[in-house]
Amino acid sequence: MTNKVMIATKNKGKASEFATLFSQFGLEVSTLLDIENHPDIEETGNTFEENARIKAETLSLELNEMVLADDSGLIVDELDGAPGIYSARYAGVEKNDEANIDKLLYEMRDVPENKRTARFYCALALAIPGEETIFVSGKCEGKILTERHGVNGFGYDPIFFASEVGKSMAELTNKEKNKISHRSEALKNLEPILRDLFIQK
Ligand SMILES: O=c1nc[nH]c2c1ncn2[C@H]1C[C@H](O)[C@@H](COP(=O)(O)OP(=O)(O)OP(=O)(O)O)O1
């Protein structure tokens, strides 16, 4: 077994977090960003898990190797769970973080502090050729801020107040975020499976 994990993502923020997280296991990561001109894999599912499955299995079939995929997003209680699986395209244009934040701040403009609860959710799918795809998930509880704080991270991080640390996600270093994030919690749940797969035999 190689010491590389292929991740079906084009998101640089995720790629960087996974690189740090997997380095703890002595594993390196590659992503769709390393494959020249790879087309986007369309997310046609109705749940985070379905979309993670589509991304992982599509690339796994194409490469005939094990592939991990992450489908994640922000769930806002006052907005009945929106933007949810549509987080990346909330403002209409695909993957425009600034426009997505602006839209969310606008939708939440009249919502008082005690009703601004939200959570990040991450579904991971691990597709292995010839085997059933494995799913794990993680979440991170917080609140939607009324303006941007911090410059680190990606996506909605500047307006997500992480309750556990009392700061916005974008005020955390990559290492600090990895201690509390939905993504790291999901990966912790995958750890025993990864150990089995990568154990030296
Ligand atoms: O830790 C996070 N901190 C801030 N924002 C986050 C985080 N995790 C997910 N998010 C947001 C970004 C994007 O608006 C959506 C993910 O959408 P999602 O389809 O899973 O990822 P994506 O399209 O950016 O990359 P890809 O599908 O190639 O993995 O949720």
Ligand SMILES: [Mg+2]
């Ligand atoms: Mg996506």
